[in-house]
Amino acid sequence: MTETTTANPVHDFIAGAIADHPVVLFMKGVPEQPQCGFSAVCVQILDHLGADFVGVNVLQNDALRQGIKDFSDWPTIPQLYVKGEFVGGADIVREMFQSGELKTLLADKGLLEA
Amino acid sequence: MPIAQTDLETILREGFPDAEIAVEDLAGDGDHYKARIVSTAFAGLPRVRQHQLVYAALKGRMGGELHALALETSAPA
Numbered sequence: 001m002t003e004t005t006t007a008n009p010v011h012d013f014i015a016g017a018i019a020d021h022p023v024v025l026f027m028k029g030v031p032e033q034p035q036c037g038f039s040a041v042c043v044q045i046l047d048h049l050g051a052d053f054v055g056v057n058v059l060q061n062d063a064l065r066q067g068i069k070d071f072s073d074w075p076t077i078p079q080l081y082v083k084g085e086f087v088g089g090a091d092i093v094r095e096m097f098q099s100g101e102l103k104t105l106l107a108d109k110g111l112l113e114a
Numbered sequence: 115m116p117i118a119q120t121d122l123e124t125i126l127r128e129g130f131p132d133a134e135i136a137v138e139d140l141a142g143d144g145d146h147y148k149a150r151i152v153s154t155a156f157a158g159l160p161r162v163r164q165h166q167l168v169y170a171a172l173k174g175r176m177g178g179e180l181h182a183l184a185l186e187t188s189a190p191a
Contacts, residue, residue: 090184
């Protein structure tokens with residue numbers, strides 16, 4: 001992932017969001033009301049782990065919905081970022097949760113309450 | 115815009131000629147699939163890169179023609 005300053009306001013918004021918040025889930029809908037099953041699963045997992053995260057609803061804006069796909073070179077939503085790094089989509093988040101890797105990742109970065 | 119299971123299998127085989135590939139139509143609607151791909155191409159790569167290789171092989175169909183493709187990728191043990 002290369003993140004250089006661009007003239008692309010959507011990419012700047014995304015770069016800002018993942019720089020400002022340690023855990024960001026780009027999703028369809030909002031955490032309180034996901035509008036896609038894959039997004040809902042990711043929200044449930046993060047809630048279950050007790051991770052404090054920010055949900056960004058990509059359905060609010062078509063440029064954002066496309067922009068996040070280009071930014072991450074990833075064709076689907078949801079997308080999880082931790083400390084500015086792309087962790088993966090719904091399958092990877094689920095696999096990492098089941099194997100315990102996600103909890104370890106978040107704990108190692110000090111993002112879970114002890 | 116659904117895609118036939120055999121077409122999906124053909125595309126994946128072209129992308130990963132050496133791989134063991136199993137495709138499952140999860141909902142029976144040609145729009146929600148699960149693919150298990152075991153290929154040497156994935157050796158040593160993080161999962162994000164493994165899935166990106168699959169998406170690249172699908173040449174832009176993911177998120178378009180293909181709404182949902184659950185992926186399980188790994189290198190041969």
